[in-house]
Amino acid sequence: MNKVVITVVGKDTVGILAKICSYLAENDVNVCDIAQTIVQGYFNMMMIVDTEKATKPFAKLGSELTKLGVGIGLHIRCQKAEIFEKMHRI
């Protein structure tokens, strides 16, 4: 499993999740977990996904997701999960 964390921050609108999930499905990225909150009208979401069977290299997935986000006014980042696990788990 290649565990990757996708974070999405921006103004809450209809269809954010749909757009991101469609992109992930098109590229064979499996969604493992989703958590989201709305803070002062701002949409904060974290997805844990598995890119093991992804059809594109990690860097390309990351840049395409960021681009997708820019189109709908969202800041999307794609990071390998180890950075969070290392920092917050002993």
Place this chain on the structure above:
Amino acid sequence: MLNINEVFETNKMIQDENLDVRTITMGISLLDCADSNLEATCKNIYAKLLRHAGRLVKTGDDIACDFGIPIVNKRISITPISLVGAACCRTPEDYVEIAKTLDRAAAELDVNFLGGYSAIVSKGMTKSDELLIRSIPEALAVTERICSSVNVGSTKTGLDMDAVRLMGEIVKATAERTQDRDSLGCAKLVVLCNAPDDNPFMAGAFHGVTEGDAIINVGVSGPGVVKYALEQIRGASFEVLCETIKKTAFKITRVGQLVAQEAARRLGVPFGIIDLSLAPTPAVGDSVADILKAIGLEQPGAPGTTAALALLNDQVKKGGVMASSYVGGLSGAFIPVSEDQGMIDAVNAGALTIEKLEAMTCVCSVGLDMIAIPGDTPATTVAGIIADEAAIGMVNQKTTAVRIIPVIGKSVGDTVEFGGLLGHAPVMAVNRFSCAAFVGRRGRIPAPIHSFKN
């Protein structure tokens, strides 16, 4: 499973609080490049550097992309060149040829600095050590990415005062040789006592002879993260203060550990150490001075500064040590002036003097760092400043260093612009009384006694 708050906490550190990995430094031994022919030595050095570090920058960039954490610098440290060139260099100019070769390799590899144009003369200088030292002004003037360091003493050997005196002259000569660039050469020259063999930070990085053939050392950073954490607990007790610094240092260092292990794995080079230093940059919010303010000082330099810095330095180590499998290098809070906007402000406000900075270096890494002084400061006074700082290191069994820039043509009140990570600095006043007769003595100061520690 990760929770959303943890994920956003990490990303907030990166995006808003300037968390980054300051440097991945590959240490490379050049001992096997030595030849009695200068041209052959240069050829060997160039080939070995390209062979080992060919993928360094690309690997660093890939890791940065994977984890979403900036890795600001990719650098190289090498065996002290006085050793590598000893068999083939007959004049200072010969050493300068090696410096040019190193600079070409650094440019080809796209690393921003290469450290190790160095000599270790803690007890005495060989002929080749002295030739290298005398070549430093020219070497730093004709190269762009080379950093030079000279270790003039240690707790075990005492201080080589002949080297200290010579370095006073060399610092001045380097300033004069690069006066068209605000004496920038001196920003890449550091004089050390108790220099570590595995320091990843410039300008004092070199790959010591105690090290293996190649190694990956990583320097983490994150003053902004510590400052933000402390702003949330204003007025809290020392217990809470120390716990907060420790926990924050732990988190910062874990990122460094991850990056170091990943870089070592991808490059097929052993992981050496994490350097636990809090390294500021001139960027607003990336300042050790701001941490001192958050601890409760109006300005760095105010009474209490040394105590606050001692506390900070110790807690950073306590938090960081558990986060990493190997810790080394300088490991502490850096207090450069030109590279820290808060320190610059404190100098301009009249709060911070060289004497107070010297006191601060007793309790933190590393020393008098990136301090601009008047260009007409005599070489003997520079040597006196070096001797004072080295004595602090020698007696307290710690690394100390001097990186001061006598800016030719400038005096107290002027400002110097170095650019980039080196920042800008107000020219600071130096005590005008002479120490020429003291530093003019020949020989060395004996090693201090290691017992009767009252």
